[in-house]
Amino acid sequence: MIGFRKLSDDQPTLQLSPLLRAAHRTMQYADENSGIGLTATKAFQRKFVHWAVEHVDWPRYGPEEAFSVSKVVNEYEFPPIQVVHFLLLQLKLGRHYKGKFLLTKKGKDLLNSPGVLFDQLIPFFLLEVDHTSYACLDERPFGTWDVWLNVMNVELEQGLTERQLYGLFYGNGPDWDNAGWRVLAAFSSYVLKPLEWAGLISVHEVEGGSRRDWMCFKTALWREALRLDTGDEVPNIVRH
Template identity: 60%
Template sequence: MELQRLLWQHLDMIEFRTLADDHPDLAHSPLLRGALLTLQYAQEHGSIGLTKTKAFKRVFVHWAVENFNWPGKSAEEMFRYNKVVNEYEFPPVEVLHFLLISLRLGRHIKGEFRLTKRGTKLAQAPGHLFAELIPYFVLQIDHASYARFDNRPFGKWDVWMNVINVEADHGTTEAALFKTFYGEPQDWHTVGWREMAAFSACVLRPLEWAGLLMETRKDDGGKHVCHVFKTPLWRSAIKLDTDDMLRPMSLQ
């Protein structure tokens, strides 16, 4: 009943804490890792070359595929069927390119991507880069655009994150979260799979890319099940209205 009340009330507290640059929980964020590697690559090489359409050139995209260690996007998988990978075919690079330009950490100059003074500074400051990058990515970006989805799930980040904070505290499933928010028990095997796909792509995936959630997928009796857990980074980096509803972690 308490969570149902939360779904209807106004929640405005999503506070991202700035962590020390050497905080170990920052290692959970794939997006932060990719941003640091991109900034450091541009710093080391002086720039990153751009195509005529102002995308990163393939030489950098290939390097990113091999070095980002992106969940579900291993180099072996990416190059299995394609010897050449463009920026738009590796969404993490496409999204990071947009984010770094939008946050003025880099800019396009004469066919090259070059770091700004802020970008150069934050390339060596993971905690401060996280504070700049992750709240903007999670809360401000249209996640349906790069996911190539026309549908967007109904809801707002203050409600999604406050409820997930409680529901996923000891682990839950993608289907259970969907049911909590929308009342219908949909998953990838029902007629509501499009709604599930939109929820997964626009809510759960951004939180996973940010390093705040972790998903594990397995087959259970021939049925695909996705389990969702909060990472240590969620607990150390985010302060929410529902924190006082969390149960202590069991020591057993």
């Protein structure tokens, strides 16, 4: 079973969620600027996308990365904002009207309620969204969030590499430099990336390692927000 605890609006660990931060700042921008302009295909206009690149503070994707190839970035080239746009519409926190994205009354009511916004946004994003829809691969790993989260709740307490995490569920063998890279990539994009975007895990490049060496750790938000069946099995580790 997966449960999400209700978090108060002043819960400091909410700041650890990149997706919550991006959604909240998008909503603030829409409120303060009488909406966000849309293109003919109903994507956010570049003016806002460029602002978002500068202000949402997305992990490993700031202005330097975004504008390294081109000085123009469209919504589809900044997947986090594309996902935020989709989520706000799906959850009826925003709507399209006369060429603009506008907040609904429900959206405006949540502008000053980050705890409630988290409760609306993150469980839906993590458990209901098809994460292949914004990934480079259209493959998803075999398994369920119930299994992935409950196993990680115990095994990820002191951190593991993404390959070690994959091995917990599917065995060792696949690596980025052999024929198994696709299944490893599918697991990373379908499971680990959404958890990082939600702020439930943090991902760090291993110092001195190769480009594909990444360590994953549970965040304080994981411990505050998630209620899982394996909660009593988590090792009691002293943190300094």
